[in-house]
Amino acid sequence: MPDLSAATRGRILFGGDYNPEQWPEETWHEDVRLMKDAGVNSVTLGVFSWAKFEPHPGAREFDWLDTLMDLMHGNGIGVVLATPTSSPPPWMGRLHPDTLPVTEDGRTEWWGGRQHFSHSSATYRRYAAAITEDLAARYGGHPALTMWHINNEYCTFDHGDQAAVAFRRWLREKYGTLDALNTAWGTAFWSQGYDSWDGVLPPRQPHYMKNPTQVLDFRRFTSDMLLECYVAERDIVRRHTPHIPVTTNFMPLWFGQDAWRWAEEEDVVSVDIYPDPRDPLGAQQGALVQDMTRSQARGPWMLMEQAAGPVNRRGVNHPKPQGMNRLWSLQAVAHGADAVCYFQWRQSRQGAEKFHSGMVSHAGEQGRTFQEVKRLGAELARLGPEVTGSHLESDVAILHDWHAWWAGAQDGRMSTEVDHAEVVRAWHRALWEAHLTTDFAHPEHDLSAYRLVVVPQLYLLTDTAIENLLGYVRGGGTLVCGFLTGVADENDRVRPGGMDPRLRALFGIRTLHEWWPLHAGETVECDGPGGGFRGTLWSEELQAEPAAVAARYKGGELDGLPAVLRTGRAWYLSTLPEPDALRELLAGIAADAGARPVLDDLPTGVEAVRRGDLLFVLNHRREPVQVTVPGPHHDLLTGGTVTDTLALDRYGVAVLRP
Amino acid sequence: MPDLSAATRGRILFGGDYNPEQWPEETWHEDVRLMKDAGVNSVTLGVFSWAKFEPHPGAREFDWLDTLMDLMHGNGIGVVLATPTSSPPPWMGRLHPDTLPVTEDGRTEWWGGRQHFSHSSATYRRYAAAITEDLAARYGGHPALTMWHINNEYCTFDHGDQAAVAFRRWLREKYGTLDALNTAWGTAFWSQGYDSWDGVLPPRQPHYMKNPTQVLDFRRFTSDMLLECYVAERDIVRRHTPHIPVTTNFMPLWFGQDAWRWAEEEDVVSVDIYPDPRDPLGAQQGALVQDMTRSQARGPWMLMEQAAGPVNRRGVNHPKPQGMNRLWSLQAVAHGADAVCYFQWRQSRQGAEKFHSGMVSHAGEQGRTFQEVKRLGAELARLGPEVTGSHLESDVAILHDWHAWWAGAQDGRMSTEVDHAEVVRAWHRALWEAHLTTDFAHPEHDLSAYRLVVVPQLYLLTDTAIENLLGYVRGGGTLVCGFLTGVADENDRVRPGGMDPRLRALFGIRTLHEWWPLHAGETVECDGPGGGFRGTLWSEELQAEPAAVAARYKGGELDGLPAVLRTGRAWYLSTLPEPDALRELLAGIAADAGARPVLDDLPTGVEAVRRGDLLFVLNHRREPVQVTVPGPHHDLLTGGTVTDTLALDRYGVAVLRP
Amino acid sequence: MPDLSAATRGRILFGGDYNPEQWPEETWHEDVRLMKDAGVNSVTLGVFSWAKFEPHPGAREFDWLDTLMDLMHGNGIGVVLATPTSSPPPWMGRLHPDTLPVTEDGRTEWWGGRQHFSHSSATYRRYAAAITEDLAARYGGHPALTMWHINNEYCTFDHGDQAAVAFRRWLREKYGTLDALNTAWGTAFWSQGYDSWDGVLPPRQPHYMKNPTQVLDFRRFTSDMLLECYVAERDIVRRHTPHIPVTTNFMPLWFGQDAWRWAEEEDVVSVDIYPDPRDPLGAQQGALVQDMTRSQARGPWMLMEQAAGPVNRRGVNHPKPQGMNRLWSLQAVAHGADAVCYFQWRQSRQGAEKFHSGMVSHAGEQGRTFQEVKRLGAELARLGPEVTGSHLESDVAILHDWHAWWAGAQDGRMSTEVDHAEVVRAWHRALWEAHLTTDFAHPEHDLSAYRLVVVPQLYLLTDTAIENLLGYVRGGGTLVCGFLTGVADENDRVRPGGMDPRLRALFGIRTLHEWWPLHAGETVECDGPGGGFRGTLWSEELQAEPAAVAARYKGGELDGLPAVLRTGRAWYLSTLPEPDALRELLAGIAADAGARPVLDDLPTGVEAVRRGDLLFVLNHRREPVQVTVPGPHHDLLTGGTVTDTLALDRYGVAVLRP
8 A cells, every 4th residue: 555655755745625616817826836845745636625515406617627737737846635514515405405405403414514414424435436436547647646535524413314224224234133233232221122223213302311322333334334434535545556555534532433444544644733822732632643643654744724823713712823833843753753744725715614724824925924834845855865754663552442432422421520531631741741652553453562551441342452461561562541441342232340350450449339420620639759749520439459459539528548559560540639739740750661761951941852763852931941951952943063061942843963 | 097107106207218129138147237236127129120010011929028127027127018109010011101201292101210200191000009919919918027118219201192191081070061170270271271171281391381280289189190090009008008198209398299199098107318418408498398297197207218328310419427327326316206207228230319328338247337337326225215106296387288389380480580489398398497486387277376377378278277267366376477369269360469368357458569579699678676687589669557567668669668567466477587587587477376385585596395294306517516494304315314414526416304 | 765753753762662463452551551650551462473573374363453443543653553464373284284394303393382383394484474465464554654574583594305306596696506515515525516506415414423514505595585484475565555664673693694694684683681680791791792783783773672671481580680771772772773772562361471570570560560661661752862862983893794703603623612602702702891983894894994903813814804994904994813813715725824804914824834723721822012811712834924922922932933923014813811911902003093992981880871962871780879070960860960970870871961
């Protein structure tokens, strides 16, 4: 299979979504001039062009795209060509209402926005296949074509009648018999036993709480249906162009899509990253997504979309201060990106996203945004040959699994304060602030290469995953595990004792009496080395092997009971320590396990990442800093030499070669 | 008619909902072993078994229940047998969509949860009657059967077309003519006059505010329709087993059900009580429900459901700390319960409530929860012969009426900060903290036995109720009445002058100029004996007979105007005093009226209740306390003797016989 | 055309909505007695009488109204006769479901409230025309008739199928071709190109953000459809009675109605004003609506509805303290009202608004409310001959345009903290507190008569409007303009550079780099004369002509960049100064422009307004004040003389003639 290197060929891809259909043809030539000025070498065409390609059912209008493909090629700009299937033309809903999704309370999602398609609609899939076929046939041989981009940010749910039919088909394939389904879903509870496949529905608005396994399977089904849509289009383009890599762009940590499973079906893993410029942890949010995407890609990946300035979907939308666009772009490269792209090239003057920034903002060529884009383009061009294709090495992995997330994010759980994604973010933050380069992994992956594996929270674990964790520890690995892990099996059936007995044995838990979730802002005191710490979100009433107790609760109802357990290399945290404490704890355990930070003694807010033989140092602070680096390095961006001390301006970046 | 004593026969019923269909048969035998270990003498079967009984329309599968009835009987455990009609099998909605409820904005409530039935559906009622008939015929003679439990927590609303038909029928029965309905509903306002019964609907989503009398009648109708469902099933089982008592379990202070009216149709009044273990007023909430249920039962009652540990429907669900389950269970006995039962026996491993605790929790036999249940079972067995069948005496009654609540809880009222149930809780709390044993009564009940009657708020009062109150005071009773009382008649028509003239005369109110509702957190100062107090929620601009003024507002717009009125034995409070002030005020009035606390000089947080000749003393604090008791008592729980001073541990309880 | 003077004939109209159909006939005579006692000279009949007029389709019952018209006439009370079309009888929805509106997510708005009619329903319009015709024919010649009142508070949206048909018709008339619509709506974005008129819908619930121009046109369409309904009825009554003025009552600053456009179709502009009595800025809110209504009327206007006491639709509804009803009524007269009316005469005892006060409250004749109404009636009678028909003069205008508001109030904007109406209120408050009498104007109006024009925010400006502003400044006018002005053209297409180049040139803006919206509570420091000020809501990253910079940001990301620009008589504020700073700034600019306050040295909270040759002085404070007035005046209310110093009680008012 082709991979990202087929498109990069030694350059970092730089560019973005380009929507020329919004502009008169004279603007196209102005665009090319500015693109060349900025070092743009890649644009994505066609993402929202379905109504332009197929203004009436079955019509085809490709001439305009011919012109643009040629124009790009003639100017040395490669094209990532998108199938336009994420936003069907209005005629589709009008002529085929069965293509429209329906919410869980029975409301139709109409055209007039985007993504108004049911993944389960045969009509939609037929039209999508036809336009994909024709695009692939026409442009498969065009020299500008560097990559296929299928659809855009797959993310729709459908609870309607089309989806009901598809859900039943999916369930029959999974369970074979209704008896098996009834058992898996625990329908004995609340008299929910099905006597007919026709009675099985997507989880629609009930009078009171839904069946959680039905909801879990519906989330699996949704991810799978969307994946079927992707694979169908991918197979069409691949048939025409086996040498051209295929991708679809993820939204980061998006709830609805099992990205581990999806990444296996992609030649290039790409993602859209939009941290809030105002968020003091924005850089860490970015790093998390970058680490996760790199782990899914198992190598270089593509930053398909970011914003050169503000977005327009937050309540209050902040622009990026001077230098931040460069900083976060180079951070992505440090974390393994071989492509730095944007939505979109030129800011729209109309439509729902006209206040979402572009590489060329409303302020135009003289605007600060474009001026900064231009500078970045030049730097990326310099870095390209040094960095593309190279890998990061990590001793630490964070385990994450969508199925665990799906199963845990239900009504009727113990605490609505516990947000799985926030818990993952808290653990990644601790490692990131400890300057430990971190991969993500699936709980069933081979973990033997890591010195330290952390499990922020895996409420659901399969037997295979549990055995994998046990084997990892037996094999010498160090495992640190957060609360609400191993509670349920793959059908969301609570394991005996409220937590898998094998895991309890691993950590030294005799009896898990009760969970004591904490309210927002509530904390629990814990003793422990270094004066103790405060726990947040959760606490537990446990009986443990006495030798396993590493820290205890102090005061309150749990006074004197175990808070942190350690048995050999296996650690269990029954609460979420506050950020500083979690960082200290994990840093210490990592050091014991032989996992080292990239650099020692880094100032707060400065990030160091080693990619291949290059050392990226990034200052996420608004103040200049001095960083000690080991020995002389060549600074690829300035061309100068750094010995011992590196000075970085606010938001400054250095890319150093020893 | 049979009553609760037919089931208790000198024992306190102890046990809970048992859902064996969720477990393999080997677990059933383990269950029986643990039940006997814990002193369980009663289980409720069948609550959610409809799909198991009737897997296809008209099918019957009772063999498994035969086995269980025999198993229970063979082990000395009585069975409260439930009709399974609160959760129809999926086939019912699939084959008969007319059985599904519809919300006020037209959304269907689908199967997949529970209680997805329209009380107005003839189809549903036919199926419900048939399964009830067959259950009664098969098990009416079984020796394990001790009680019938109809449905479960009736609580559904329906605004759909089936309900529209039934609503019209109900209205025609009530009003006879459309003219009468138009008059009662005040349809002259906003041009709502009906010219045809077919135009009358349940109150569906309007453009702007609904007709309040239509809403009030719809709430009455809903309670009545659900009661019809209950009565239909009750009459079937009663025909088969006239000697077996029948109940349905209330939710406490549940808005949708006129429990006074319902209780008249029950042999046993039962209720589900779930105070939040984290609520500092949890014990008072429990006492309130217990007092209200005892009053509805006019004697011993059944605690049908409580949780041995946490529930799973609050945002953050707290477990019960050590001792709380015992404390609250014995509190229920003190307040008149002859049955202490749980939802459910064994915590589910699947389904929407798998994190709702059980008597046997996920931690199993060794878990703290079961160990505490076992201790409690032994104590209840000791208390049974001493306490069952005995009554409480009370000199004080709180008046409460669902119709007043329904009429007051409308859009377009003066203050959304005034929550009827919260006001009732505030007044009950004052009396509970003053250690006054309190009944609840309906405003049309005979009140002559009480020394003190308090009316927290009865926005709507019928003429009969008004005359009843006047007669009570004329007869020597002391009446204390809160604001927003007597405002409307039974059709929610405002009475002349904004408050019934007879009541105004009783309290000495000449003119009620304006209501001055207060914002959240806002208070008003009032003078009065002992330095005055602060009022919350409400204030009023009144002109009163000068002699009637007992306290005045200080400062603000109402400076110098009357706040509290007293004319003879009739008191009127135009604001809600803060908790300490309300307690002091009511305690003083009660003392003047000759109503005495159970014990004098009780520490804060300690409750004393006299039931029959037994004195229950309950420590709701987390610290040990010393309580002075009058003379020597025998402590039924320890077997020891208490003279003068009783020492109680945190959450400790003593049951004393003089 | 007739105007308001045809109805007033030298008297201030005083009275209100009268709904005799809610009362027995004996009450009518009591009402007349009290009306005469209070000086009521005008009542509005028929607003909610459709079901009474037409109890069955096509029926007519007018006898009761005959009686009332005669009764009013016989007692010297004029009648404003309403068409009853705002609340169709229940039979209309029952027989014609096509008359019911549908929400954007597909839910029907049922009868049972009011205003449950679709403006686009031909059925509704046919019935409305017929009843209007018959009313006009029957009462056009009645001597009591003084004015026609069409419908009531037009305010409904409809997204249903009827509205879809009408929307397409409206769009075809506007755009002619689909190509023009596609261009105007920017449907190239997100593949929204329409190939058929049948595909065009009202903006219904999409999966993700709607097309903003579609939403904008839908808002225009809604205002126009409602206006069509109004005009159709107006034309009917005008045909019968060309000499009788016609009005419909606005809600103040109501989002859904382009009141500039509507006012052109009215003989009398009337409005309903309900400031919250508890709002410390309630008087300013009232003044704003009064100023806007006077500007729409271009002369005397009618206060159609206010409340004598509390309303009942706020969460917590406060009554009016003693004196406030008089104060706010006289404030309306000061600002140009020749009619002071209420909803409603007698407080209802039933229905959704029974806790909305009346001139006769539930407390009746002895109630404080009626006693105050009576005093007011006497004073208005005294003022009538002095004040009716006279005009206010203003040197200052605030520009406001519904289309700009509609376009700016979309999803996907830069800040949800920016509320157009709140920004307008902030600017009006600054001028009101500076005692500058202020008109409102449309941005395309002739502005040449004003010394100062302020633009709080006009996100959308047509080319005509822009040229109008430029011409105004060229002609010597002073213009002060807030941020987010001139961003979009009439199709919500962003103008080049993010703000119209002509406006940028006017203010001295070279490049508008980025908007920096502020969070709730966030402020930015600015320097400037007098120690600087703090900005709220918004800030901007601008490059300006150096000479144009009047104030700069201090600290933060924008440190040193321009905050306030001034080029000649044109000012631009890129943030919203805090209230005191905005008042000082505008007062200074106004003084420079030659616009003077009504009086100098007024105490805070005291308002002075000159109408004709009368000087109104109003004390909005709860404390008495002393006000210096220039020379001796005759006080029309007391009959006394004021020289130099005027003493006003709390909420006191003086009406002075030099």
